[in-house]
Amino acid sequence: MSVIAAILIVIATIIAMEGVAWASHKYVMHGFGWAWHRDHHEPHDNVLERNDLFALVGAAMSIAMFALGSPWIMGEGAWPPAMWIGLGIMGYGVIYTLVHDGLVHQRYFRWVPRSGYARRLVQAHKLHHATVGREGGVSFGFVFARDPARLKAELKAQREAGIAVVRDSAGT
Template identity: 45%
Template structure:
């Protein structure tokens, strides 16, 4: 029974992270921490790293803290930590590798879903400022962006 609960917590955490990514992006990154996120929309430096990468570090610390809690008797910490970690890995592949091409992989993906995710993200990045950028998650992109 514990394995089933572990899997459900892991999947639930992964799905909740989609909401957290949307919420954080809309209200934190495009809100009071715009100073960290703006170099992601308007690159004004030559570094491969962005101040925006600090958000990755925050979620990595949360995930590692949950692993630590799991190792110290709070067994829920493991599926929670792995759910956050799995979402972070998926987000890195979709957002940083596939969409922004920080590594030159998956350049010729022509699947309708891949095109829709890229189109939606391009619409978001059309606005270089703090306001007016439509925010959405990685998995649940509005259907209007998926055209044949």
Template identity: 55%
Template structure:
């Protein structure tokens, strides 16, 4: 049981690395067609970007099915992917984007750093020049602010950028 738990925890950690890489190189690359909806204002309950969650859920389901059919440790890897998906739903969709009725805005600590880092990610409305691609890990926000200032061009101002979920303007300091 200990080994299975370690596999699950390692998978959750590995998923953050994989998700950050996929976010940067797929979603902000050749997969921008789906992901663009996440960076544009809309009033719909679902967005084309949600198809990524469907793809990852399908992979987790297949792994769990194969694992319970005898291909150990695939069920624990699938369970780790599912746990990561739940954390993503709570933190990214709930806390950051307010896609469910929980309206908490963190004022300090890790959750504030995560919240501000993702707000700074959304200050860039195009697939290029993005920053902070992780979902559960965020670099220090002062480093992200500095990087955003460095990447800005006169035509792309973070001071004018607003979050699509009506939580106020975002400036280069993430406020």
């Protein structure tokens, strides 16, 4: 496999993982996985959250792909692109950790962006946390953020339709 092909697979996987993360967040974390995700939406002083268990799920996906692409593990049955897909999943995990846990929730460093895309990410995720409970909500992605003004309008519409309970400080 060429270096260019490997790089393209890694980049495509990182981009695709945002879609996987969005769907997982909306339908798993805010669905049957709420027991793990709930503490992420509630105030606490713990260093770790039960929600952090989802990182182990992502790590398992990455490790599984590394294994499928490894001739040392799979022998002749190895599928080389899987190694690069595993690297892309891992890369997305690193980006997620820096952006979501680091920048947005400031678990690792303190920096409040005043402008630009970083500020938009923080605003979008704060609007995600504007709902009480798992019903309704906006901005389920982690790296690609929609316009906060549109997200506020969606939250307002959800509140008016009785779909979501929105905290008063959400600015809707």
